[in-house]
Amino acid sequence: MSEIPACPSRAIVVDAPGEHRLVERELPEPGPVDVRVRVAAAGICLSDRELYDGHRAPGYVRYPVVPGHEWSGTVEAVGAGVDPALVGRPCVAEGFRSCGTCERCRYGETSLCTAGYAETGFTEPGAFADHLVVPARLLHPLPDGADLRAAALLEPAxxxxxxxxxxxxxxxxxxxxxxxxxxxxxxxxxxxxxxxxxxxxxxxxxxxxxxxxxxxxxxxxxxxxxxxxxxxxxxxxxxxxxxxxxxxxxxxxxxxxxxxxxxxxxxxxxxxxxxxxxxxxxxxxxVFGASSAAWADAVRAFSAGLLDPAPLVTHAFPLERFGEALALVGGGAPGTGKVLLHP
Known part of the structure; x- marks a missing residue:
């Protein structure tokens, strides 16, 4: 019997400043302590524009890279060491891949981790894709029925x-x-x-x-x-x-x-x-980025209805129109707010 091929997953890859392509790849599999998320929406911000234009400091980007650090989605699969009850949960996740063991992390200052800079969408594969794999410990589950379009802005929140x-x-x-x-x-x-x-x-x-x-x-x-x-x-x-x-x-x-x-x-x-x-x-x-505690504050405020980013979203594009979407960001056109990609 022939083996059934893995379900394809698309992603935007920026190979070098000014160069991008939409690729079809194998479905990424979560490691033992990871989750795979089906991306619902991903925001484009000026940092992504800097990454694309080659203006981000060398220590804070690693080409080739799948950008996308502002996102929301639904847990689709979990690693062997992760609670299977997470499957199907809407979620966001912290971007900084803090080590959790250095002195700053022990103090709860995870955005000041001394193990070296690593961040989803800049040095690690990001959310301008159909699927994203992240460590489960960085996950912040959202209430069932959460507005995932608005939740994509929980990173800036x-x-x-x-x-x-x-x-x-x-x-x-x-x-x-x-x-x-x-x-x-x-x-x-x-x-x-x-x-x-x-x-x-x-x-x-x-x-x-x-x-x-x-x-x-x-x-x-x-x-x-x-x-x-x-x-x-x-x-x-x-x-x-x-x-x-x-x-x-x-x-x-x-x-x-x-x-x-x-x-x-x-x-x-x-x-x-x-x-x-x-x-x-x-x-x-x-402030540069956000600690785990700040993420918890933002998710709690959003879940309680105290913070509503939805009115900030003015445009949404499919992955195929990434170039068009990126051109809007930082262009200064009146009426342009947050631009999203919808895989």
């Missing part, structure tokens, strides 16, 4: 959760969010739940600022208008990663205020004035 943990908002505080992209709008939605006395968003794009008001902000400012309210805010959460926003965000808080930087800055960004930083006694934190 986890980054926002990490920023909120670092910023420690308290009821009655004045809070500003710099940037109204995906991270910024999720931050506005999350921070609105902390009962601030004022929640402002700073962005030069009027349509994005208007959307921030729908997400819970009560004030929208242009960068020029923000210059006129320096020293006003208790907490500032920067999400834009633009060349000047790290420095300008540190001018917005009151003396003794708090600033959290979540944007990904490129070399040459404007530096923060150390004199202002020290004289103002600012507390400054940065």
């Amino acid at each position: 986890a980054v926002v959760a990490a920023a909120v943990r670092a910023g420690r908002p308290r009821p009655g505080e004045r809070i500003a969010v710099v940037g109204a992209g995906t991270l910024g709008l999720l931050a506005v939605q999350w921070l609105a739940a902390s009962s601030p006395a004022e929640l402002a968003v700073v962005d030069p794009r009027t349509e994005r600022a208007a959307q921030a008001l729908d997400f819970g902000a009560d004030r929208a400012l242009s960068p020029a208008e923000a210059d006129g309210v320096s020293g006003r805010y208790d907490l500032v959460v920067e999400t834009a990663g633009a060349p000047t926003t790290a420095a300008s965000s540190c001018l917005l808080p009151r003396r003794g205020g708090r600033v959290v930087l979540t944007g990904m800055f490129a070399a040459g960004a404007t530096g923060i004035d150390p004199v202002h930083l020290s004289l103002s006694q600012l507390e400054l934190r940065s």
Whole structure:
């Protein structure tokens, strides 16, 4: 009797900057401690655009690679050492492949793992594919019937959760969010739940600022208008990663205020004035990715209906139209929000 061939599974492979192909491969099999997920939706973000354009730092990408670090799906198969009850569960999973044994991981700071950088979609196969294999220990199951289209944005939501943990908002505080992209709008939605006395968003794009008001902000400012309210805010959460926003965000808080930087800055960004930083006694934190605890916060908020990323999604494409989808990301076209791939 002839052997039945394995069910094919498609994936987008970026062989080198600017070069991609849609391949058909054998169905990936989970290892003993892994799960195989049928991908439902995968978000494309500026980091994926940087990967494709060759602008990501060499230590943070490994070509050839299947991109895709923002995703949701359903567990389809499990390894021999994994609970079979997970099969059929909707889920997301942490991107950082932390070791779980180094000192930072033992402290719960899994995004600071000292074993070396490894992340789904950058150094490990990602979710721009029909199927994805990930370690079961990184999995976060979702409630039955969860909106998997919206759940694909739980990765940026986890980054926002990490920023909120670092910023420690308290009821009655004045809070500003710099940037109204995906991270910024999720931050506005999350921070609105902390009962601030004022929640402002700073962005030069009027349509994005208007959307921030729908997400819970009560004030929208242009960068020029923000210059006129320096020293006003208790907490500032920067999400834009633009060349000047790290420095300008540190001018917005009151003396003794708090600033959290979540944007990904490129070399040459404007530096923060150390004199202002020290004289103002600012507390400054940065966020890169999200710890397991921040992921748990994001999944819990989403599952409870406190966080709804669905309105951010404006476009969805099949894998075959990856090039078209990628071109939209970072293009600045009005009306373009989060772009998804649907395998």
